[in-house]
Amino acid sequence: MSDLFDQSPGTRPDRTGEAPRPLADRLRPQTLSEVIGQEQILGPDAPLSTMLESGALSSLILWGPPGVGKTTIARLLAHETDLHFVQISAIFTGVQELRKVFDAARMRRQNGQGTLLFVDEIHRFNKAQQDGFLPHMEDGTILLVGATTENPSFELNAALLSRAQVMVLNRLDLARMELLAQRAESEVGRKLPLDPRAREALQEMADGDGRALLNLIEQVMGWKIEGTLDVAALNKRLTKRATHYDKSGEEHYNLISALHKSVRGSDPDAALYWFARMLAGGEDPRFLARRITRMAVEDIGLADPQAQTHCIDAWETYERLGSPEGELALANAVVYLALAPKSNAAYVAYKAAMDAARKSGSEPPPKIIRNAPTKLMKEQGYGDGYQYDHDAEDGFSGQNYFPDGMKRGVYYVPVERGHERELKKRLDYFNKLRLQRNG
Incomplete structure (x- = not known):
């Protein structure tokens, strides 16, 4: 295994003669106090801080979107606890490689050195592979830190979850993205050539992903321009990053739940926003048509008998017009439902009768x-x-x-x-x- 992924705490690979390091790598925090965001797990009296202060770090599952510090936190935890850091990816690691990792960790333990095994995309391992970690976690051969962008409740075995604490990492908000941008400017030694609105637009393009923001900043810093760019000029030079949305994962259910509850809460603006978010993420409008019709049946019912008819008509209109014109008919239905009188009396009656x-x-x-x-x-x-x-x-x-x-x-x-x-x-x-x- 290369020294890039198998390191003693506090050591770095010799990069003499290598090409210049990417900005994201140069700005990688050297201590946990330098990590931007994630105060809910790293702040005073937060779970990870408490574990480190008491000297009782347990196996962890770091759950959060891309680019929010999962790998960095794992590396720094190894440094803080004097554990040997080993990083693998579930995508590229098979049974033979895992066996070698466990054997090496066992040898280190016999020599008095513990191992923090960081497993990126841990949800990619199947049930049998996940079970393979259990005996090595239980006997202390490894301290496991897994990283996942998927909900652990759905993707990880109950046995593995029972032996690890789940830490939730949040996407970076604009205030923290601004702090990251300021660090980048300090590292590079000059300001971004953007006016205030374009600067904010650049941060919005990164969609809460700190690594993506640093890559975008590195691109902008490489441009040879005079003066500053406005939003229009920035958009001509950069392509907006695709919104994070998994049509079959937790994000799918989170957004449809947000749409449904916004309609139920009689908020047409919020309902339209979540409807648009799902469309922008590539959701099938037919799925939305079905769910919108369900909202009419479940949450409006007989308080407005026309609501269901309106949804069916919008669905049929979409089928006749297709995208993007037909999506406007569905948007009309969303607004109608949000403003319709609400009643779940028939729904409750149906369940009681059943x-x-x-x-x-x-x-x-x-x-x-x-x-x-x-x-x-x-x-x-x-x-x-x-x-x-x-x-x-x-x-x-x-x-x-x-x-x-x-x-x-x-x-x-x-x-x-x-x-x-x-x-x-x-x-x-x-x-x-x-x-x-x-x-």
Whole structure:
């Protein structure tokens, strides 16, 4: 294994005669106090700081987006604890390589030297490979620090998670990106040739990724220009970084949840924002059409019966027009839903009725409402006493339609909003008549 990935703490490879190092490498923090952001795990009394102060560092899973310091923190932890640092990637490491890593760590341990094994993209290992770490973690051969951009709850084995603490790293906000930009300017020895708005636009292009920002800064610093560039000039020279979005991963579910809750919360602006974020990330508009229709059924229901129709029409419009014109129809539906009166009364009633149906088993309908197409059925009393509602006063008989002996269920409770206000009046009216006609 090369000395670049297998280092004693505090040592660096000899780079004499090499090409100039990238800016991101030159600015790599030398101590944990130099790490920008991540105060939630590195600040005073934060989990990692507490572990280091007590001398009880445990195995860790560092979970966060790209470019926020996972690798740097792992290296610095090894330095702080005098552990030998070994870095591998789950993408390029097989069983044979892992065995060599464990054997070398075991030899070091026998010689009194511990090993911090940093595994990048640890979620790429399959279940069997993840299980292979367990005995070496338990006997102290390695202290494992895994890095992942995916939710560990979905991607890592429960056995591995039970032996490691998950530390969540956050994307860098603009204030911290600005601090990183200032460090870069100090390292290079001159200011970025950008006006204030272009400077902010450059940071936005990096989308919370510190490494990406430093790479962009290095590009800009290499340009031979006079004066400063504005946003338009910057955009001509740089391509905006693709938004981080995984259509099958946690980010997908986070964004659709944000869209759904914004609609439920009657906030059309937030709903449109999350809708646009998903489209910009490459989400299939048909998936969005389906989920928007579900919102109409689940969160608006009978408070506005037109909401569901509006969504179906928008879905059909998209199918006829395609992208990008058809996406406007879906956007219209999002705004309509956000501003529609809300009710989940029918949804709650449906779930309650399903629960009652499971509990009541095979209870038959009362005989008065059973069909009697044969003589035998008539002799058994099927249909006896049934009152034809159209012949009853007010078109309502008030008969019992639940199974005999079953307590009458109350599942649908309409709200005093939108069209359901009228439905509540009808329901109250029929309940009153039912009480009168049944004594």
